[in-house]
Amino acid sequence: MTTESIATTPNAPDSQGRAFYRSQVFRRQMILAALVLALFFSLCVDLALGPARYSLGEVIAALLTPDNVSQQARVILWEIRMPVALMALVVGASLSVAGAQMQTILSNPLASPFTLGISAGASFGAALGLAFGVAIIPTAIEYVVPINAFLMAMVTAFLIHALSLKRGVTVETIVLLGIAMVFIFNSLMALIQFFASQQAVAAVVFWTMGSLTKATWPKFWIALGVLATVMPLLARHGWALTAMRLGDAKAESMGVRPRSLRLEVLVLVSLLAAIAVAFVGTIGFIGLVGPHIARILLGEDQRFFLPGSALCGALILSVGSVISKIIIPGTIIPIGIITSLVGIPFFLFLVLNHKKASW
Amino acid sequence: MVTLQLNHVSARYGRHPIVQDITTPCFQGGQVVALLGPNAAGKSTLFRRILGLLKGEGEVAISGTNAERPVAYMPQETGAKAVLTVYESVLLARMQGRSLKVQAADLAQVDRALSELNISALGERDIGDLSGGQRQLVSAAQALVQEPDILMLDEPTSALDLNRQINLLGVLRRLADERNMLIMVALHDLGHALRFADAAMMLENGRLIACGPTADVITPTLLRQVYRVEARIEPCSKGRLQLIVEEAV
Numbered sequence: 360m361t362t363e364s365i366a367t368t369p370n371a372p373d374s375q376g377r378a379f380y381r382s383q384v385f386r387r388q389m390i391l392a393a394l395v396l397a398l399f400f401s402l403c404v405d406l407a408l409g410p411a412r413y414s415l416g417e418v419i420a421a422l423l424t425p426d427n428v429s430q431q432a433r434v435i436l437w438e439i440r441m442p443v444a445l446m447a448l449v450v451g452a453s454l455s456v457a458g459a460q461m462q463t464i465l466s467n468p469l470a471s472p473f474t475l476g477i478s479a480g481a482s483f484g485a486a487l488g489l490a491f492g493v494a495i496i497p498t499a500i501e502y503v504v505p506i507n508a509f510l511m512a513m514v515t516a517f518l519i520h521a522l523s524l525k526r527g528v529t530v531e532t533i534v535l536l537g538i539a540m541v542f543i544f545n546s547l548m549a550l551i552q553f554f555a556s557q558q559a560v561a562a563v564v565f566w567t568m569g570s571l572t573k574a575t576w577p578k579f580w581i582a583l584g585v586l587a588t589v590m591p592l593l594a595r596h597g598w599a600l601t602a603m604r605l606g607d608a609k610a611e612s613m614g615v616r617p618r619s620l621r622l623e624v625l626v627l628v629s630l631l632a633a634i635a636v637a638f639v640g641t642i643g644f645i646g647l648v649g650p651h652i653a654r655i656l657l658g659e660d661q662r663f664f665l666p667g668s669a670l671c672g673a674l675i676l677s678v679g680s681v682i683s684k685i686i687i688p689g690t691i692i693p694i695g696i697i698t699s700l701v702g703i704p705f706f707l708f709l710v711l712n713h714k715k716a717s718w
Numbered sequence: 719m720v721t722l723q724l725n726h727v728s729a730r731y732g733r734h735p736i737v738q739d740i741t742t743p744c745f746q747g748g749q750v751v752a753l754l755g756p757n758a759a760g761k762s763t764l765f766r767r768i769l770g771l772l773k774g775e776g777e778v779a780i781s782g783t784n785a786e787r788p789v790a791y792m793p794q795e796t797g798a799k800a801v802l803t804v805y806e807s808v809l810l811a812r813m814q815g816r817s818l819k820v821q822a823a824d825l826a827q828v829d830r831a832l833s834e835l836n837i838s839a840l841g842e843r844d845i846g847d848l849s850g851g852q853r854q855l856v857s858a859a860q861a862l863v864q865e866p867d868i869l870m871l872d873e874p875t876s877a878l879d880l881n882r883q884i885n886l887l888g889v890l891r892r893l894a895d896e897r898n899m900l901i902m903v904a905l906h907d908l909g910h911a912l913r914f915a916d917a918a919m920m921l922e923n924g925r926l927i928a929c930g931p932t933a934d935v936i937t938p939t940l941l942r943q944v945y946r947v948e949a950r951i952e953p954c955s956k957g958r959l960q961l962i963v964e965e966a967v
């Protein structure tokens with residue numbers, strides 16, 4: 360029988376399904392490669408732009424042979440712009456991966472660090488520091504706000520985890536809990552702003568707009584370290600996470616333990632999101648838009664979807680950073696405003712033009 | 719050879735006992751066992767208990783296998799929406815617990831499972847766009863592709879046309895005969911059970927009320943008691959036992 364010959368000789372000519380699968384894999388590898396190239400290009404443009412303009416050639420020269428460019432160019436490109444530009448990549452990737460996995464494990468296209476209240480929690484922590492100088496853990500002044508933000512983001516995440524462990528709490532309820540968190544923290548923020556000085560209110564508002572300009576090398580290394588730790592841990596569960604999209608019953612039948620996987624992944628991606636938000640403030644919608652674009656381009660097989668989400672998120676934020684510098688020359692508009700203003704219409708365009716129902 | 723035996727097995731949802739005190743003889747690889755019983759008798763619950771997805775007293779003894787996951791399971795509900803093709807979704811079932819790197823042998827298994835169920839042509843389709851019967855066949859392929867020692871299927875033919883019902887059950891029969899798998903399959907069609915199964919278990923209200931060779935379990939007396947129908951079981955001109963239902967009582 361033909362089935363036997365296929366089974367016993369793996370090198371037999373490809374069946375129709377296998378040929379299609381192979382072409383699909385190849386196409387996805389090409390898309391990932393294209394994303395990497397686009398990312399590199401966007402990074403160079405991002406570095407070139409600013410009060411002192413450089414040509415792309417100068418930027419690439421400074422990247423490849425830092426010793427051959429002028430002292431001034433080296434300081435501006437490597438010390439001032441590079442941490443900011445790289446921070447955009449890492450934060451974009453972190454938020455997007457966090458959103459991708461929240462959507463996967465909660466089977467909800469609206470799940471993201473933003474809608475689960477993690478960003479709102481971070482804002483509240485930051486506001487405590489900015490308005491009243493409250494340091495949840497006393498540290499160097501530069502790190503008070505990020506640490507406050509990080510801790511409140513993690514508190515929010517653990518609150519959601521704790522509630523989700525209660526009997527009878529379903530995946531839908533978890534998303535509702537997140538939205539409740541958003542409202543609670545927004546009220547608390549309003550309360551802080553009511554009592555704080557004018558100056559402090561301005562600082563809080565600026566922080567919640569999200570800005571990359573405070574990025575430094577140490578902050579970048581911390582964010583990168585967390586991303587580089589979490590990604591392999593997620594990849595290890597690649598097949599199981601893909602199976603989660605078939606529903607709990609189906610995933611269970613394949614040997615996945617949905618509850619424990621959900622918990623582990625929620626902890627990991629909360630960490631990812633909390634770090635990102637803590638350093639740069641609320642940058643909305645990357646965690647929502649990044650994964651959706653990756654899903655349209657690459658499907659939901661995590662071997663491609665996970666790196667794809669990271670690359671899409673990084674690219675969006677990097678392009679956002681470029682746009683924030685060129686809209687009004689000489690002024691850097693807070694990146695959070697750009698990602699919302701440009702990202703949302705683009706997102707709507709994609710969603711409305713993509714007919715497949717996948718939720 | 720793989721064996722499966724249940725000793726005083728119970729299962730509950732929360733505090734409600736659903737399946738109670740089920741003890742079976744030792745089933746062996748090469749056997750097809752039909753799990754029978756009216757709606758809500760506890761068939762799906764027993765499957766989930768055997769798989770360890772539900773807690774309860776008693777012991778599920780599986781031996782004669784060194785596979786890490788000897789049991790594959792096809793659940794009753796099969797719908798899912800995700801951006802995955804049929805081919806990907808079957809590969810996914812194959813790859814659980816394995817490395818991220820897909821080997822040629824894995825792809826060969828996917829091809830084999832799809833062609834055994836005559837759904838190779840569906841490989842490129844998105845799983846969200848399938849008909850009910852197609853979804854059920856894909857779900858069966860996801861179980862087959864795991865190459866288990868024990869294969870459990872919860873009403874695998876409920877959405878299939880006549881040809882595909884017979885084909886699927888024929889595939890199961892062959893898997894038992896040729897690859898020595900132990901197949902346990904929940905069925906509502908007792909005619910299919912008579913034709914394809916070696917043994918049958920009859921559940922009613924969570925209790926095992928009959929268990930043994932299929933023809934000894936499916937009897938007019940038991941059908942009247944459990945399904946409340948008047949029925950005869952007679953050999954056809956080729957000598958195969960046929961179920962003839964007269965009326966519901």
Ligand SMILES: Nc1ncnc2c1ncn2[C@@H]1O[C@H](COP(=O)(O)OP(=O)(O)OP(=O)(O)O)[C@@H](O)[C@H]1O
Nearest residue numbers: 731734736755756757758759760761762763764794
């Ligand atoms: N998740 C659940 N929580 C509580 N009770 C449940 C749950 N699932 C099933 N039950 C109950 O367990 C009993 C047995 O259900 P089960 O699904 O095992 O029946 P079944 O024999 O598979 O029926 P069917 O032929 O309709 O598939 C039913 O009374 C049902 O209401």
Ligand SMILES: [Mg+2]
Nearest residue numbers: 761762794872
């Ligand atoms: Mg059932």
